[in-house]
Amino acid sequence: MKRIYAVLAGLFLLAAGLFAAGPAQAAGTASVSVVHGIPNTPVNVFVNGKSTLADFKPGTVAGPLQLPAGTYKITIFPAANTAGTGTPVISASATVAAGNNVTLVAHLTADGKPTLTPFANDTSAIPAGQARLIVRHTAAAPAVDVRANGAVAFKSLTNPNQAMANLPAGSISADVVLAGTSTVAIGPATLNLAEGTDTIVYAIGSASDKTLSLVVQTIDGLGSAPGGMPAGSGGLATTGGGIPMGVWLLSGAGALVALAAAGRRVRAVR
């Protein structure tokens, strides 16, 4: 019975291990999210001419969606335009490859023109206890520094670029300053960096219109297991490599019992 349990448990752990990596990326599809980073402009998003995101509000994240790999024609119209005809605010095509994790960001260029930028999201494994912080400059603003807990974490980030780092999981206070200065452009904001998770922060809006703000997207399930569990340093419970202490104790007890019995027998004989 014990052996059956051991086998059963082995298979259980094996099976659990096989699926520990989380939902597998379905073959031939890409994971796609959309971020709206243009202030004051609710929009309708059309993909290949079909209304896909109606009344998409600024500062929000849509998705993720598993899409077949391929090239998509994306047109974005003001929310009032529900037909998707006429001149779009943004017209772009985006190609997504199988297995990719992509975020399409509708945002302003450094000089304030609406555009669409695809970012590939890093979904590689994150070491146990850590979080990955990714900051993307998608605002109509000059170069910035990003500070975490008051110290500069990313220097001279420009639109439309990103910077990333692995940090210990937990809360940080983050703000965005004009590069090389301590003039705060956005924040400070408290960011909860969840363990094993990508926290992707988008600086959006326009400096000249005073509409700068942040949007946060997260991608979880990227964590790793710790490297081991060192739970003993005494050697009292040793087995296999020698005779364990317990056996010695048992042996000692046995010897005492034997001695006592022998003693009684000796007395009885007398």
Next chain:
Amino acid sequence: MLGLVLAVGAPLGWHLGHRQPGALRPGTAVALATTPPSTAASGASAGSSGSASAGSGASAPVMPPSPIPIQSPAAQKAYPAPVRLSIPTLRIDAPVIAEGVAPDGQMAIPDDIHTLGWYKWGPAPGAPAGSVVIVGHVDSAVAGTGTFFTLRTIADQAAVQVRTADGRTHTYRVLSRQEFRKTSVPLAAIFARTGTPRLTLVTCGGPFDRATRSYEDNIVVTAVPA
């Protein structure tokens, strides 16, 4: 044979049942104080007709469902941390504290050998999936036997009770007891955040290496909700 089928089939079935290719994960975006408040308002309609294109997929393969749900900033449900663990049959009753990762990348273990450590980055009792990991010392060179000194003698079906910070008691039944060389411990399975909800108790055992003052094996006890 049934047990075998269950052992492999249960996690497999769960996995397949929960995979739903193309389905949208619950929103995990977190709105900052500086984010416009519109995020919360638009989150409610998410996913209501997310599978619109599923039935008519033949017409155009490169066509997403409509509409794409908005990620809502609703925080993921947090489950209260375990604070005490008892195994009546082994006369174990000990406090549990939250532990993370040590600088060497291994799980941090409480200094006190009579205190158990719960891996705080993994699931807590009551979570719908994954392995709740609680680790205890078997012993220490200076302080003698630890809380989990007798763990390797635990019986199949033994009850394990875990009390969480909200005062609830979660009862588990032991399913298995295994011993692994530390070089081949199935860490990914032990620390899995997916799969059947389970409690995994870990301590040290096996041969003791006097040079490194460490055991060569891990004793791993798997228990499932009673």
